[in-house]
Amino acid sequence: MSELAERECVPCRGGVPPMKGAEIRPLLNQLANWEAVGEHHLRKEYRFKNFRESLDFVNRVGVLAENQGHHPDICFGWGKAEITIWTHKIDGLTESDFVLAAKIDKL
């Protein structure tokens, strides 16, 4: 898992096809409990003790997202947060999505 997390997210300029099954599987296997939903986006749910811990996590993800220039969708509330990641430019998955997921797990 550390290998993916040590790479950097690369801005997608478009013009590449979204990753599909055979490309997705080996990258997904390097992540902990992420799903590749419809081969379109990565999703993971996290649980916390209260609202404050959820918000703290969300802020750490926010700082990381700004640093990487790659921004997930984040849904959270009391004791929970769900992260959704994809590459908007190609409406699907690129390696940078897996890199961001690995970095989030290291937070």
Add this chain to the structure above:
Amino acid sequence: MSELAERECVPCRGGVPPMKGAEIRPLLNQLANWEAVGEHHLRKEYRFKNFRESLDFVNRVGVLAENQGHHPDICFGWGKAEITIWTHKIDGLTESDFVLAAKIDKL
């Protein structure tokens, strides 16, 4: 609108029925662009210039939620945030939900 925003959220101890149509309407009319979805929860979408502004807004909502002891669900990403409010204890709407919505609009 200021009147609702100046009240405080009151912890719901259960045992009261969720608000329905005739009770909801006058409170909803005091809010700006909130929906009462299925008479079950309040929802509103906000737009921002970038990810940083979304995150800043989410943090202001978070501080307010902690102060009021009333926690919405928050979904956000680059340039957008959606707030959903209901009273979990009765799985529906109470006046405190409208108070929190009014306070969020004043942030």
